[in-house]
Amino acid sequence: MAPHDLVEIKDLNVSYEEAKQPVLHGLNLSLSKGETTLLLGPSGSGKSTLMYTLNGLYPEELDGKLTGERLYRERPYESFNPGELSRGIGVVFQEPESQFCMLTVEDEVAFGLENLDTPPDVIAEKVDRALGLVGLSDVKEATITSLSGGMKQKLALACVLAMEPELIILDEPTSLLDPHSRQAFVETVISLQQEKGLGLLIIEHNLDEWLAYVDRCLLMNRNGKLFYDGPLAQGFHEHYETIKKEGIWMPHLFRTAYQLMQQGVINDRKAFPLELEAISRHIPHGFFKGKIPLSSAMPHLSLENVSYKHIIHPVTSTIHKGEWVAIVGANGAGKTTLSLLLAGLMIPSGGTITLNGNCLEDYRSESLWQEVGYVFQSPEHQFVADTVFEEVAFGLRLQERPESEVEERTEVMLEHYGLTAHKDRHPYTLSQGQKRRLSIATMMVENQGLLVLDEPTFGQDEHSAQEIIALLQQRQQEGATLVMVTHDMELVDQHADRALVMENGSLAFDGSPEELWEKGEHWLTHHQLQPPFRVRLEQAAKKGADTIESARA
């Protein structure tokens, strides 16, 4: 490991005013040039707090207390003028949309340089160079709103690169991107890192893409304590159980390797392997229990030439009762719009949708919402009451059920969704996972037969994601039809019975996930998709076998 020459943090404690427990607790940490570090921890473990502390926004912006020593190149943070640290430390944030303040691409990149008092002719040069590095030179004069999600995230990176920092912090930079853009973004970041010898600190939920490039990982627990600092593959091996308990996302590769080690198929080593090839040839036949696709003959929802303005071009498909359908595709391909049409929240401009044999438009709105539920990406949008209890009871009260029944059913629901302890809290004060569970609960209390979900596991740590999936599985077993929009190919592979692939508003594929993966790498990449881990592993195994074959021959 390189000598720690960039940032040094000693005995850091951060606490917020209203909280009893400190968010960060006795943290010691150093970061160096040319090193790629992953920072992992469950939601609420203080990762963002640490990021703000590292880039110097705290304690200025903090409502609370910060103690401990922070050094940048052996100089205390406090001795820097406001804004000066941004020369050394840059941040790329999670949301591509809300980190910009200008209207066009070049202005946005120039903004940071202007703040640093760079002479205009130097700015022009640096803007060109930064845009060239991330491959956005062609859209230099375009407006930011015209860019895709992946391009926006590259722009955010370009803005930071232009300022030529030595350390870049990436805060879940890929979570809103489709699988292929995600891969492309990771590759861009890594090749730049190698070219420039930057220090990288990556905060991520989705680590699969980063695995191959990471030198070091930091693991944090719920109490804001750092419990591991060292090589990634070794840390995950050493703390496997703790990591699972804390709810940190476990990369599929590690999970599989662990299972293989447990079964004695591969030798137990000190560290997990970092390449698929290392385990692919050891996978016993029938290791993955594939989901048997459920198909019933009963149509639940039928679309006939459904179109919407210029966003959705005629789509025809039938969703059967009890099916779990995944809508996938690139950012901006019309997935969410299609899901809103399915739920009757938007009226198609052409074609018809029938629900249970009746035209969707003919439902009176009250009776429609007893048949269909929709869980929005941001749960807060759906909250209408002041307490968790009232939130769940709301739908039942609207139907003027007797009070005793309302209370009984609400209690059962809260119990089931693990929210009983929080029933008197305001919905906005819940954690991310609790909010999502509450929003699903409100959409199931009336036993709606069709549930549509937009990115149900987005922004969740592994623990709460699994809870949500378990709830959905149960709902499906009870006979409900599920439609979800997602970027998560693993979710599609493990749980969906059918996948619909959207491309520029048209339906490009309609079939089982298995058939989708058979379309091949090229086709999937074209639709900004990726095969899931299981399939990649099988492909690696096949490739390995082929090489051995040819070697023998």
Next chain:
Amino acid sequence: MNLQELNPSVKAITLIVAVFLLAFVFDPITPLVFSLGIITITFLFGHVSFKRWALYFIPFFIIAFGFFWTTLVFSDSSNHSGKLIEAGFLTFPLEGFQVAVSLALRVLGFALLSLLFILTTNKTDFLLSLMQQLKLSPKIAYGVLAGYRFLPLMLTELKTIRMAHRIRGIHRGKGISGRVRELKRYVIPLLASAIRKAERTAVAMESKGFTGSRQRTFYRTMNISYKDWVFLGMVLALYGVSVYTSVSWGYFEWYNGQL
């Protein structure tokens, strides 16, 4: 000359001066000639699409016509000294007609000046120029720019919240009280997400070294050139011509508390 290339601050000041000058006069001919001149300038030097211009102009035209009509119909007809005009079933004094036309043309004149500015000025340039020429604080200018990016986001958000509430079984409010209650329910989630978004943007700006201080350079420098003075001269000359025409046709009148 191209109006898009003018310095936005000087352009704004020129047009504000014109608004004041126009406000001093109250006769039908001065604003008429002036308005025609402004339209000519807009299309000759502004490279403005007629369709877009018309789209913005129509509401102003309706308002101006409303002014004209109400002033005409409700004009004090007992206290006139001059001739009467008869148009179909309506009879009104010539004086009242003149006042109404003056008022309407004046409103149109203001509208045309605003349109000229709005349709030929880039928002970013305007704010840059306000900072560079008029020493507006960067804190405010970049705040406004970031806010401008927000508007469309908020609209999408409102649409989503509306749908999210609809699926909870809440009906669209009926009547005024229902509408108010409906709006109240949207306000909290909308504000919550707006505050969060604003916070994120602020954090992102700060982490790029923005401190709000005036100590900064500009990638794009807004300059004042001879063209800006030509434009100012042109507008003043147009005003002069308008007043001269009005005087020589015997209509000219200072604003003197009419209406």
